[in-house]
Amino acid sequence: MLVNRKLILAHFWLAFAVFGIALTLGAWQMFIRSPIGTWLSNPELYYRSLTAHGTVMGYVFPTLVAMGFGYAISEAALQQRLVGVRWAWAGFWLIVIGSIMAVIPIALGRASVLYTFYPPLIGNVFYYLGVVLVVVGSWIWVALMSVNLRIWRKAHPGAPVPLAMFANVAGSYLWAWTAVGAALELLLQIIPVAAGLKNTIDAGLARIFFSWTLHAIVYFWLMPTYIAYYTIVPRAIGGRVYSDTMARISFILFLVVAMPIGMHHTFADPQVGAGFKFIHSAFTALVTLPTFLTVFTICASVEIAARLRGGRGLFGWITALPWDNPMMLALAFSFVMLGFGGAGGLINMSYQLDTSIHNTQWITGHFHLIFGGAIVIMYFAIAYDLWPHLTGRELVDLRLIRTQLWLWFVGMIVTTFPWHWVGILGMPRRMAYFDFGDPAIAPQALSVTLSAIGGFILLASGIMFIVILARGMRAPQADAGANRFALAVHQPATVPVALNTHALWVALMIGLTLTNYGYPILNLALSEGTSVPAVYVGAQ
Amino acid sequence: MSTRELFTLTNRHFKASVGIFAAIFVVTAIAGFIVLPFAQPWVQFANVWDAICSAAGVPQRAASVATPEQSKRLSEVVLTSNTLSRPSQEAIGRGATLAQRCAICHGPTGVSRADSPNLAGQYAAVIYKELHDFRTGARTNAVMSPFAVNLTDQEIADLSNYYADLPRLPAYHPTPQLPKPNIVIYGAPMRGIAPCGSCHGSLDNKTGSPWLEGQSEAYMKAQLQAFASDERRNDISQQMRNVARAMTPQEIEQAAAYYASQPPDIVKAVD
Known part of the structure; x- marks a missing residue:
């Protein structure tokens, strides 16, 4: 039951429109600093583009997808009309206004600070205010998800919350808390400086606040993908979820351990004590658990589908899978990219191994493979699955959809594998220009060229994706039936209260944030002489 | 079961989850704050508390490191973007x-x-x-x-x-404008040289860096050579000395000639 289709479609269309723009900028960036592009002679234009790419891809695009998907889940899984539709539209418009407000200073070259802000670099105040509005808009969604679940609970006392909604609300709580770090950085530190009230800033403290957001935000991006793994894929390929409990435990673990681990981004920062870096590193290792649980459960769920289709043998069942089904294809691609990206991530989180790849192109390759690859390909899958329900029309050209998914997968591998490689060779990230005529880096020219070609494959795939969705809006009308989520092998009749509510896990999330972040933040906030003069973009 | 009963020790989920995470925290804290600091043979700690403070990042005064005698004076000026920004x-x-x-x-x-x-x-x-x-x-x-x-x-x-x-006037003997040389616009990333233009104009300006358009070629060349030879040393954190040392004599000449040939009216207005 999807009543507020317009609301959900608006979120998806805005998400994919800004995604298309940012993707184009990304491909241009790959090209312009590769040996095949002629250097611009102005690095500022490159950083301008990079800031826009990161801001859209990091803040606007995934947030809108999570919100749109969240509203759809709330209506379809709970089988009740969304409460607070006006608030939802208000949140949407806040994001629209915030995005425009942020993009104007970027386009004018007044906020080329990259989406990670990098104080003491300070851009135009409207850039930061725009980002704040985007976050505030998304917090409205968090509140609405909580309110809608509460209303459902009142009407169904003691009943198990449908898995999709349980996970969706977990994702929204994770976002609410993780965004607090960047919000504190913006409101207490950056915006007063950008507005001219102060002209020094504690850059070290700002980096700690940002690390609070920076890692868990990835798990917020990941939530829709994991929800799709558990609740869309098994149904779409004719199987069942192997274990509902395992799924709940995975989402709970994400909620608890995604937060207190962000300092593995600051291993090279002198203002953080080595003991805290070790604790964060150890907790980062824990975050592999929910992913391993998920990979196991989803492989088992897929095997169920294969055996129902007559698959036999230890591995022979793999051939019985519906490989022409886009959902199956997207899942397989997503898992392959998650596997490689996750393995790279284990290197990043190791205190010692990180030193060899810290701040190199390896990192850029890593997060593009995980986010742009494993996560975004499932966003495509989510859109393909929901589109017929949202538009009342059929997506007819499955071949085109498969081609699009293939291109995205191949493009992402071609882009990110050479990227990792040049990172190991020591090529730094965030550089606008490389002189490939220099004998020291001339051998890397081939890898960087390959990577840029991958960027264009991705651009082609992205355009196809938008074309498929646009054509879907004009296709002949067809009834897609009810929008259902996958059922478990053993559908839960009752669920222990700990696995049916979020309170305990939110409390643990906040508690671990206090233990792992409390002292480093207080130490820097209360120490004298830790601030440095701000460097204003474009000012003398 | 209500949420209130969730947070009681009789609830095994509560007991187990809080217990497990507390145990992980305690074990990692002992490892990070006590075991690993002492595992570094090249660092000496007076006692366990000293090791914990060090691992926690408590600011400490370096105990017995003698600061090298500074033979020449260094710059003591602190500049921010607001230094002298609104004169009467x-x-x-x-x-x-x-x-x-x-x-x-x-x-x-x-x-x-x-x-x-x-x-x-x-x-x-x-x-x-x-x-x-x-x-x-x-x-x-x-x-x-x-x-x-x-x-x-x-x-x-x-x-x-x-x-x-004062208004920016053309140089006393303006010369025809030269094209931008590589060192000004690209720097030399492999030698750790940022583009001149990223601080001194042509690309961007940074606090404390002069604009150079139309300045004397002989003067700029002399200053770069003085930085390279360590004769001039009032640059903060050796920013200019590190750049000048890595520059080739040809690059020094190109940069000086380029900036000298530019009209100063292209300098960006101060905000």
């Missing part, structure tokens, strides 16, 4: 009177005829810093140092504001 008309007027003694080298309109820097329209923070450095001896020059040594803080600020207020 009185300050500019006082600066104009004081500037009469500067005119013999820096020109009556702030444009030099003697290979000294052109000061008309130079950023106030730049003049402020250099005058301070001449006064303290962080930068020395046979001609400039005696002028600067008796200036008060107020006089330095007034002079800086006055020159910053």
Whole structure:
């Protein structure tokens, strides 16, 4: 039951429109600093583009997808009309206004600070205010998800919350808390400086606040993908979820351990004590658990589908899978990219191994493979699955959809594998220009060229994706039936209260944030002489 | 079961989850704060508390490291983007009177005829810093140092504001504009040289960095050579010395010739 289709479609269309723009900028960036592009002679234009790419891809695009998907889940899984539709539209418009407000200073070259802000670099105040509005808009969604679940609970006392909604609300709580770090950085530190009230800033403290957001935000991006793994894929390929409990435990673990681990981004920062870096590193290792649980459960769920289709043998069942089904294809691609990206991530989180790849192109390759690859390909899958329900029309050209998914997968591998490689060779990230005529880096020219070609494959795939969705809006009308989520092998009749509510896990999330972040933040906030003069973009 | 019963020790989920996470935290904390600090044979700790404080990042005064004797003075100036940003008309007027003694080298309109820097329209923070450095001896020059040594803080600020207020005029002998050389626009990433233009104009300007358009070629060349040879050392954190040392003589000549050939009216306005 999807009543507020317009609301959900608006979120998806805005998400994919800004995604298309940012993707184009990304491909241009790959090209312009590769040996095949002629250097611009102005690095500022490159950083301008990079800031826009990161801001859209990091803040606007995934947030809108999570919100749109969240509203759809709330209506379809709970089988009740969304409460607070006006608030939802208000949140949407806040994001629209915030995005425009942020993009104007970027386009004018007044906020080329990259989406990670990098104080003491300070851009135009409207850039930061725009980002704040985007976050505030998304917090409205968090509140609405909580309110809608509460209303459902009142009407169904003691009943198990449908898995999709349980996970969706977990994702929204994770976002609410993780965004607090960047919000504190913006409101207490950056915006007063950008507005001219102060002209020094504690850059070290700002980096700690940002690390609070920076890692868990990835798990917020990941939530829709994991929800799709558990609740869309098994149904779409004719199987069942192997274990509902395992799924709940995975989402709970994400909620608890995604937060207190962000300092593995600051291993090279002198203002953080080595003991805290070790604790964060150890907790980062824990975050592999929910992913391993998920990979196991989803492989088992897929095997169920294969055996129902007559698959036999230890591995022979793999051939019985519906490989022409886009959902199956997207899942397989997503898992392959998650596997490689996750393995790279284990290197990043190791205190010692990180030193060899810290701040190199390896990192850029890593997060593009995980986010742009494993996560975004499932966003495509989510859109393909929901589109017929949202538009009342059929997506007819499955071949085109498969081609699009293939291109995205191949493009992402071609882009990110050479990227990792040049990172190991020591090529730094965030550089606008490389002189490939220099004998020291001339051998890397081939890898960087390959990577840029991958960027264009991705651009082609992205355009196809938008074309498929646009054509879907004009296709002949067809009834897609009810929008259902996958059922478990053993559908839960009752669920222990700990696995049916979020309170305990939110409390643990906040508690671990206090233990792992409390002292480093207080130490820097209360120490004298830790601030440095701000460097204003474009000012003398 | 209600949420209230969730947070009780009789609930095994509560007991198990809190217990497990507390145990993980305690174990990792013991490893990170006690075991690993002592596992470093090259670091000595007085006691366990000392090791814990070190691992927690408590700011500590270095115990017995003797700071090397500084034979030459370093710059003591702290600049922010707001240094001297809103001068009064009185300050500019006082600066104009004081500037009469500067005119013999820096020109009556702030444009030099003697290979000294052109000061008309130079950023106030730049003049402020250099005058301070001449006064303290962080930068020395046979001609400039005696002028600067008796200036008060107020006089330095007034002079800086006055020159910053003057219009940027063309150089005394303008030369045809040269194209941008690589060192200005690309730098040399493999040698750790940022583009000149990323601080000194053409691409961007940074606090404390002078704009260079239309300045004397001989002067700029001499300063780069002085930085390279460590003769001039009032740059903060050796920024310019590191760049100049890595530059080739040809690059020094190209950069100086390029900036000297640019008209100063292309310099971005100060915000």
